[in-house]
Amino acid sequence: MHPYLIDWRDRRKGKALCVALPANVEEVSRTMKVAAEEGQPVFPLGGNTGLCYGGVPESPADDKPGIVISLQRMKQIREFDAAANIVTVDAGVILADLHEKSKPYKRQFPLYLGSEGSAQIGGLISTNAGGTGVVKYGPMRDLVCGIEVVLADGRILSDLEGLKKNNTGYDLKHLFIGAEGTLGIVTGAALRLHPENTNDAHAWVSVDSPETAVRLFTEFQDKCGPYIEAFELVSGTEIDAVVRHIDRIRVPFDTVPDWSLMIELTATDPSVDLNGIFEEVLGENLENGSVLDAFIASNAQQAEQIWHVRHSVTEANKLEGMGLVHDVAVRVSKVPAFIARAKEVTAEKFPMATPLLVNHLGDGNVHYILMFPHDYWNQLSDPEQVMHDVQSCVHDIAASFGGTFSAEHGVGRKLTDELERLCDPLRYELMIGIKKSLDPENRMNPGVLFRNLTTGC
Amino acid sequence: MHPYLIDWRDRRKGKALCVALPANVEEVSRTMKVAAEEGQPVFPLGGNTGLCYGGVPESPADDKPGIVISLQRMKQIREFDAAANIVTVDAGVILADLHEKSKPYKRQFPLYLGSEGSAQIGGLISTNAGGTGVVKYGPMRDLVCGIEVVLADGRILSDLEGLKKNNTGYDLKHLFIGAEGTLGIVTGAALRLHPENTNDAHAWVSVDSPETAVRLFTEFQDKCGPYIEAFELVSGTEIDAVVRHIDRIRVPFDTVPDWSLMIELTATDPSVDLNGIFEEVLGENLENGSVLDAFIASNAQQAEQIWHVRHSVTEANKLEGMGLVHDVAVRVSKVPAFIARAKEVTAEKFPMATPLLVNHLGDGNVHYILMFPHDYWNQLSDPEQVMHDVQSCVHDIAASFGGTFSAEHGVGRKLTDELERLCDPLRYELMIGIKKSLDPENRMNPGVLFRNLTTGC
Known part of the structure; x- marks a missing residue:
């Protein structure tokens, strides 16, 4: 079970009762019903390429370690509709495979990111993935036109028509996109294709x-x-x-x-x-x-x-030193002021660190990296604390410009404290209300997004 | 109070205790708090250009006729940020005014529809308005990057930064877009601007x-x-x-x-x-x-x-006869099969009617109009029943192609029966769960979207 319990950088390991490898949505549904009967938490797992430990199973209850549900066997591309520019896929389809299989139709699925050889569609939806194509095509949210989700009680919510216009009540798919598996398991999707560039x-x-x-x-x-x-x-x-x-x-x-x-x-x-x-x-x-x-x-x-x-x-930075990466975003018009302020503050507070900046400028997304020399970092008595101090500092500056502390990487288990600290309390309260409405027993990826919910929230 | 109680075509009239005309979000908030204390329903009103009676106040309780809150005095354009391509506006801004005021910045707000001289931004958001620009720019949902909403209890939920990337939990704005005022009152918005076409x-x-x-x-x-x-x-x-x-x-x-x-x-x-x-x-x-x-x-x-x-x-059809308009949508690839089937079925069932078709083809949106001669229509003993039969017939055919019975006009009070009849029961149940989570007393535009909720749902 080991590979299903660790994050891909081997930094954090969880535990689970078992790993389920369903082959289709009905098997996911049956697994979820068993989990519901047994009161076991469920931990959805895609390609395990997340950066915030959202895929590591950590149950809040020792006697209920929970079930990992990996979507890896659900790899069917169900339908290509080139006229409607929609492809319908299983959640376990790997992004690079979808790129490859779109080519004969002279279409592209324009989500491009480093982990595309492993990342799966379901995980990309659940984390609202970004990447380099966002400035032109938007993030994953803008590329999903329909989803199929299995809820905490095992029921299947499915709308894969991908209608461009449908004004018949609340658009529920947007709740599941970016929910990091806390409201249900995405098992399939209708995705928007774009014409190939020539x-x-x-x-x-x-x-x-x-x-x-x-x-x-x-x-x-x-x-x-x-x-x-x-x-x-x-x-x-x-x-x-x-x-x-x-x-x-x-x-x-x-x-x-x-x-x-x-x-x-x-x-x-x-x-x-x-x-x-x-x-x-x-x-x-x-x-x-x-x-x-x-x-x-x-x-x-x-x-x-x-x-x-x-x-x-990324490769250069690994060799350069200990780089603390931040994934903040502000309005594009505020990027220069944010950079100036961040450089000023961090130069004063962390004079040993050099700021390296890699910005998806069109999205206002600043990867503000504070690079510490290896020698300096290795002699620190409490590196965790420094990491924490740097993170709070950069996030606070972003917040002071109306920005976010997580532009594209999500919250996972890593930034739950920051979410609680920096999120508008009213928004936080409403999010918990929605979580309770959809997952009253807090069995869907517990501990992700929300830190303090106890089972049976 | 008369103009605040009727729909613009004068087909349906409601009643209310009073009409509130707040000048800013704080006044909306205070009004909502009073309504909450008194247990009065609240009926938000924008430009009153809706086609489904979503703006007509009809309380479910005779002793609590409720308060109409018109946004008409909230007309400030709060900020133009041309570099970020974002304009921040009050909900009462009229669409045509926004068009006009974007021109000096060489920007356009690309929502184009017949009622743009009256329709207000808040109503356009609450109904996820469409129109002719959807094929290129998407519906209102795609043009809203941040909203300010007053909740049923009077608290203000506001995020007007309009960040292009922000992965910190559930994207709540999508719940309010298209909710037709049943979850809160939209009082302001950050909207996406596009460059002008030349x-x-x-x-x-x-x-x-x-x-x-x-x-x-x-x-x-x-x-x-x-x-x-x-x-x-x-x-x-x-x-x-x-x-x-x-x-x-x-x-x-x-x-x-x-x-x-x-x-x-x-x-x-x-x-x-x-x-x-x-x-x-x-x-x-x-x-x-x-x-x-x-x-x-x-x-x-x-x-x-x-x-x-x-x-x-529209003008021609009024003179031509009694035209029963339907606002259905299917995938663009299914439009030809839908049209063929609809013509076949309606020719058999309603031989006196001629089908006139006006399609936003790029969106799969078919306005399937069955035109009855005035003479024929006027001698019908129960025209309401015929209207109902035609509507069910066309909606059923759309549903059989995976389509929707309301592409861009919404549900309002007019199509609540159709929503209950045609919506996936699980989706309907989840929508009611969300409604209860955000508006537990069912005081926000009660009777819109959901037919059978009693006050204190």
């Missing part, structure tokens, strides 16, 4: 400040909003780390820019002159001095060079 | 069948999905009615087509050759014979001619 362009732009980056984002939005596929802002400190640790990195400028914008434009129409758009917008800004330099990829290899840098961030 | 093209296409129309929709989606602003399919019977009753109608073909597609493409980028896309896609289909004829507007006046026809439908 046209793309890539640029690496050196800008003088986050303010300029936001202004450029607005200019690109006005000019060609629907073409923006990625709009990433990376600090020079982060690029330096990548250059230090990763092979085959080529920076197309004389020096590493203080602020790098990495931009991808895509279109379904091959006749759109995307490079022309780059030249027009960037040209004007080169003239007025806010863009310091710009590199527009002239072939696929050059494009790959740009994104190789961006995709090497 | 480029548009218009075509009227004669096609041989709904099947061809769907195939063309797919071709346009693949070629230029993000440009499709409107994709309307209208039957020849409907165009005939418009030609008969409305002035200045010009049909650019020798005869009225059996099936007319009216298509608008728009782009923010003025350099995109939208007419070229029309010529390319339509040219191929003219050659293979599925497109019978096509008219591409070569100037604004010709474009206006096309849309004048589409926008004259």
